[in-house]
Amino acid sequence: MAVTRTPRSRWIDEGLRALAAGGPDAVRIEALARALGVTKGGFYWHFDDRGALLEEMLDTWERLLVDDVIAGVESKGGDARARLRRLFALASSSRELLRIDLAVRDWARREPKVADRLRRADNRRLEYMRSLFGAFCPDEADVEARGMIAMALYVGSPFMAADHGTRSRADVLALAMQRLLA
Amino acid sequence: MAVTRTPRSRWIDEGLRALAAGGPDAVRIEALARALGVTKGGFYWHFDDRGALLEEMLDTWERLLVDDVIAGVESKGGDARARLRRLFALASSSRELLRIDLAVRDWARREPKVADRLRRADNRRLEYMRSLFGAFCPDEADVEARGMIAMALYVGSPFMAADHGTRSRADVLALAMQRLLA
DNA sequence: CGTTGACCATACGTCACCGTATGGATGGAG
DNA sequence: CTCCATCCATACGGTGACGTATGGTCAACG
Numbered sequence: 365m366a367v368t369r370t371p372r373s374r375w376i377d378e379g380l381r382a383l384a385a386g387g388p389d390a391v392r393i394e395a396l397a398r399a400l401g402v403t404k405g406g407f408y409w410h411f412d413d414r415g416a417l418l419e420e421m422l423d424t425w426e427r428l429l430v431d432d433v434i435a436g437v438e439s440k441g442g443d444a445r446a447r448l449r450r451l452f453a454l455a456s457s458s459r460e461l462l463r464i465d466l467a468v469r470d471w472a473r474r475e476p477k478v479a480d481r482l483r484r485a486d487n488r489r490l491e492y493m494r495s496l497f498g499a500f501c502p503d504e505a506d507v508e509a510r511g512m513i514a515m516a517l518y519v520g521s522p523f524m525a526a527d528h529g530t531r532s533r534a535d536v537l538a539l540a541m542q543r544l545l546a
Numbered sequence: 547m548a549v550t551r552t553p554r555s556r557w558i559d560e561g562l563r564a565l566a567a568g569g570p571d572a573v574r575i576e577a578l579a580r581a582l583g584v585t586k587g588g589f590y591w592h593f594d595d596r597g598a599l600l601e602e603m604l605d606t607w608e609r610l611l612v613d614d615v616i617a618g619v620e621s622k623g624g625d626a627r628a629r630l631r632r633l634f635a636l637a638s639s640s641r642e643l644l645r646i647d648l649a650v651r652d653w654a655r656r657e658p659k660v661a662d663r664l665r666r667a668d669n670r671r672l673e674y675m676r677s678l679f680g681a682f683c684p685d686e687a688d689v690e691a692r693g694m695i696a697m698a699l700y701v702g703s704p705f706m707a708a709d710h711g712t713r714s715r716a717d718v719l720a721l722a723m724q725r726l727l728a
Numbered sequence: 729c730g731t732t733g734a735c736c737a738t739a740c741g742t743c744a745c746c747g748t749a750t751g752g753a754t755g756g757a758g
Numbered sequence: 759c760t761c762c763a764t765c766c767a768t769a770c771g772g773t774g775a776c777g778t779a780t781g782g783t784c785a786a787c788g
Contacts, residue, residue: 369765386656389571405766469705470652474568479707486708508710509721513695520702523651525661526668528690539691551735587736
């Protein structure tokens with residue numbers, strides 16, 4: 365077995381970086397090759413075509429942004445509120461991961477196949493949040509509203525450009541979070 | 547004065563349609579020309595280049611999505627809660643306008659000049675919401691949190707793909723809205 | 729009825745990208 | 759030392775987009 369110089373994973377990582385920075389249209393294999401310091405020669409050895417790379421990028425996205433996050437929250441204990449706080453902290457921890465998630469969301473608005481994947485992923489995330497809010501929220505409709513608000517804050521706030529006077533965005537998010545955990 | 551067959555405004559409208567459907571990369575003047583049933587010959591009579599069209603599209607976006615919406619809410623009277631309800635209803639009324647707004651938001655994530663415009667627009671919208679929430683919310687921090695949540699719901703929910711069991715997305719949004727007006 | 733202003737068609741050169749083909753290079757296994 | 763799996767460089771043909779150049783067309787105006 366020869367040494368892998370530029371294995372599949374490096375193409376996928378670089379593809380996710382390009383996706384985060386410029387959306388799916390920015391995932392151009394000749395540009396990725398330049399970024400990796402090679403030519404596209406090797407790309408077509410690993411992947412059938414550009415679409416195959418995009419598919420594997422989505423696999424990686426789901427693993428990083430859903431499986432790993434939930435596992436990370438569950439790994440340490442704590443009650444439901446503590447887990448929710450950790451979920452929010454973890455979900456916003458990596459700027460780069462967040463940008464990937466946002467790019468996938470916008471992508472899903474135009475590509476039905478991506479929308480299907482996002483639906484599966486979001487249903488898993490929301491179901492997890494329901495289980496946490498349900499632990500201290502008796503009213504089922506209230507649980508649903510809180511889950512919706514929590515997710516909308518996570519998804520929506522990076523798409524907002526408003527200022528908040530003396531407060532930082534993080535301050536205001538903390539205020540909103542406080543309302544949700546009351 | 548000759549009759550205008552395909553005036554500037556038709557290019558701008560078609561450009562906004564393309565933007566809503568596929569993001570700024572989908573605003574290609576040859577494609578717009580095909581959609582309008584002409585060739586790109588006339589485009590370069592109206593506009594210097596593609597960038598000039600994008601600029602004017604952003605002007606139109608701000609007028610439609612900020613000025614017109616606020617004016618529409620203010621035109622009829624009512625107390626602050628009624629206006630907030632009307633603001634939410636109006637902001638979600640047109641599928642097409644909403645899609646344009648979302649596309650601009652994603653665009654702003656990569657283009658600093660677009661981000662500046664979005665910041666101005668979002669500050670105007672949030673300031674307007676502050677004035678409405680402030681009418682029945684004494685605590686200033688609470689006003690800020692509610693404004694943040696309201697805007698995140700508007701911006702974030704179209705980027706979410708989760709299901710809500712027997713409830714529709716509109717049902718859950720109404721539940722969340724109810725919490726905000728309490 | 730001729731001119732002019734507003735718009736359109738066509739052809740062109742350039743560029744970036746896709747996917748293919750083909751011939752290396754390189755390092756570990758045997 | 760040889761072979762083979764793995765990866766890379768290069769060249770190619772094709773496509774679609776940008777912006778330019780140039781010559782129509784057609785209604786309105788005087």
